[in-house]
Amino acid sequence: MSATPAPPDTPSSVSWEELVTVALLGTDRRTPPWLPPGREAPTALLDLAAVETVRRRAGLRPAPAGARPEPAAADPRPSLPPAAARRLAMLLSDRPGTAGGGRRGTAPDLMELLPQWLSLANERGFTAPPETLPALLDAARGRTDLRPAALTFAGPRALWLARLNPDWRFALRSAPGGGSELPPPTETDRIRRLWQEGLFAERVALLTALRVRQPAVARELLTTTWATERAEDRLMFLDSLRTGLEPADEPFLEQALSDRSRNVRATAAELLSALPDSALAGRMAARAGACVAIDRTQGEPTIVVEAPHECDPGMERDGVAPKPPAGRGERSWWLGQLVEAAPLGSWVARLGGRTPEEIVVLPVADDWRDELHAAWCRAAVRQRNPGWSRALLGPPSAAEAGGPGAVSLAERAKLLSTLAAAERAEWVAGFIATHGLSEAFQLLGVCAVPWAAPLGRAVVDALDIARDAGSYPWSFSGVMGLAERCLDPAEASRFDALTATPDETEDASPGAGGYWAEAFQRLTTTLRLRAAMREELGMP
Template sequence: MTRTSAPVQTPAPGAWEELVTAALLGTDRRTPPGIPPGPRAPAALLDAAAAETVRRRAGLRPARAARRPDPAPEDPRPALPAAAARRLAMLLADRSGTAGGGRRGAAPDLMELLPQWLAMANAHGFAAPPQALPALLDAARGRTDLRPAALAFAGPRALWLARLNPDWRFALRSTPGGDAALPRPGDTDRVRELWREGLFAERVALLTAIRAQDPAAARELLAGTWPTERAEDRLMFLDSLRTGLGPDDEPFLEQALADRSRNVRATAAELLSALPGSALAGRMAVRAAACVAVDHTGDGPRLVVEAPHECDAGMERDGVIAKAPAGRGERSWWFGQLAEAAPLATWPARLGGRTPREILALPVADDWRSELHAAWCRAAVRQRDAEWARALLGPPSSPEAGGPGAVSLAERAKLLGTLGAGERAAWVAGFIAAHGLSEAFQLLGVCAVPWAAPLGRAVVDALNIARDAGSYPWSFSGVMGLAERCLDPSEAGRLDGLLAAPEEAEDASPGAGGYWAEAFQRLVTTLRLRAAMAEELRRTPEAGTGEPGTTALSPAT
């Protein structure tokens, strides 16, 4: 007797999708065909899904094996010293933090030290250990501020890994020549192909990369398609010309002044006004100089301002925005734009050969002082004029806690950015000594790291004064965090006397003494850790650590 097997039931088209939909909605709301509703429906659904899974897998045809990737390229840079490699692993493994601004404890925040460690390792020219690359790329993926230093340290092997893992493709987009999305500037054919056919983000990245290496080539690339670009794209592309801006860019920017987009015109005008020798700067100088004069008719010389009575077509073409913001007078709005765009060299010649300090010391009639000085502030930042920035800042100990034109901390920080690192640190140290730390956080952020000795001493002294005064401690947590990253590690010895909890005065914030002791303990520990990090990177790689390239990365490893 011959047994005949039961006929194989062919699944209905879309059976798997029906099962997935039923599982998502629940069998109370929907059951696939062939499964009756009721209390046994969930089990029947799972049975059907299991059977369909086996059926789908059994029906797969074997595919041809993919070609094995080539080994990772060698990194010719020297290997990290063993102690530094262990330190890197610790920094990458740390995920501590105080989300929500809670109490941090006395332990250092290792992830906040990673950017500094990477900068030091890159300065020494070391190669990343191959086993650390995945964690390094994961850290850079989560923090865009880490990417430039992390990718420089990771080297060519990071690009090799990024081609194998979609999670790390940011490395390809961030590195010229790292992927087809970003060819090397010298590869003319691929550059032009991507510029014509690439996505907007790819084109921005390409233009930025080329501009950093060859400003003229980037400008020519942009000029070739400028008339056909969308207004919002033209604005972003034009902004890339800030890198390497020079006199050769003037003809292109002058053409952009006739653009149909107001925002494009304004950006072109801003860039041209940053070139004191440009034709636009000359036109603005004539307009602005006609509005300001020295009046000798009173008891002493003073400045008088006669703002424009209209915004003509020429002014609009040169970037002056005609419509004033709400609550702002039209004439003062127009005048501020003219004074901001005029070369600062205009004013000594116009105002009797006076120096910037002498000009700023003159009284200004009819309440125009703040408007005029604020415009000069913006001009000093735009034109990177250190002499005018010094005059506008004034002495750090002045009662106004700033200069005559520095009406906000943000403006003072921008003015400080035009000065050299040493001068900047000395000015902020003087500001802290005169006014304390309550307003200094934004100013500290523009100072070079590590802080110069006078600035470091000023910060520590101000923290000590706040501690002894029983001040509310949590308001200084931001400055403490900056000090951990920016204070010179050699200052750690000066802080040992601040580690004990001070006696709390009656009017002190509850728990303030313990917080201050904890914060200073963390600061000292962090400074000594930074010193150890620097020492580890100065050591000669030990025998047995292996030179880069001796163990090639490959899928098998």
């Protein structure tokens, strides 16, 4: 085999760029004079490129070493117990199943238990093992619902890592102040300097933190720069006043009713209406009261409604939006806003001294009932009034399954959120016992975890009834998933009898009994796993 002939001398003017250009075009299309002709040209070109590559690398001057990153801030919290650390690694390594056909098998869904585990770990005040932080940040990157608890648990090391990896920058955006430490409330000079010179995220975080500890200080800080803030920033800052809202905020909010921005004016009006003794609430009560009255001339007392005929400038200033959405009448739109913003306590005197329970069962003339009751529902939620919420919900066994005032499951769920946890659970348990699970999913979502014993029994009994009916469990997969995460782990032993495959009746769906047995086996396994999680974290 003959050796490849050496290429002719390469002119010193041949650059790396010329070599690349010839390689891209191909030596068949362009053979420069410094390459041998014919079939040897490609080999010679590659030899020249190899030599030039070595020359380029050898001639590269080393750059100065970059500064070493500062170590992560110390985390004084105690480390996880070894068993809990192993459990965390197992939860983070789980991947959602992809099995089809509606069957999940009996294995627990570990990723769905991760939020609960993080909540328990934060409650105990533990810090994350450093080796788990990458997986924890990856999990939080894919699930926004995990981020608050995950970043609290991960602590300052997560922010340190986020500055080094663009994939984890969400942690800097999600952390208070963009990952920077907020000054303590005693350092007034630092607080004022951060408020005047800080980034927007830092200022929002500062204002929010101050509203939790010192509402008046946060409000006074906001007044110092209010006139020079951008409209979108004013809206965000104003929204932070929801935390710790108090009567002392009224003068500032009244001033904001004249703001240049319509959204700022609307938010200020909403906040003022949540203060029952505010001047705006009084104005709204007068307007709403002029539209709603008792007619005693029809045999039984009846509520009559005369909706507003115009939206005057005063109403607009107080937050009433003049233009209704598509498909909504103007007068009903204005009425709903007035009633929603009026203090609920004003209706007792306006409607003859009746209690909320007596008011909501009164007949309403001219088909205004749904509009009026829906506005009262929104007012009860806005003003966090449990008395009116109870009246509007009615008994859970009511024939309409929603009480005299609720207009939708979503509205009922909001009303329930104003009640104490025990009362909420008791009402939902009664609802399920009467109406089953088909409409209960939204209502279960607002109940405190773990579910109270009466609610847990009502859910499991309803699932057992659905199994006896012979249907497949997939129609109840959402409720079953909630039960796995929300039932009291101490109740696991009560469900052992449900894990056996029952005898199928003639009218049952084929194989339904086996599928239900799998679902109940997964439920008991998950509850026992949750109990083990609590024990590993030292929870009683």
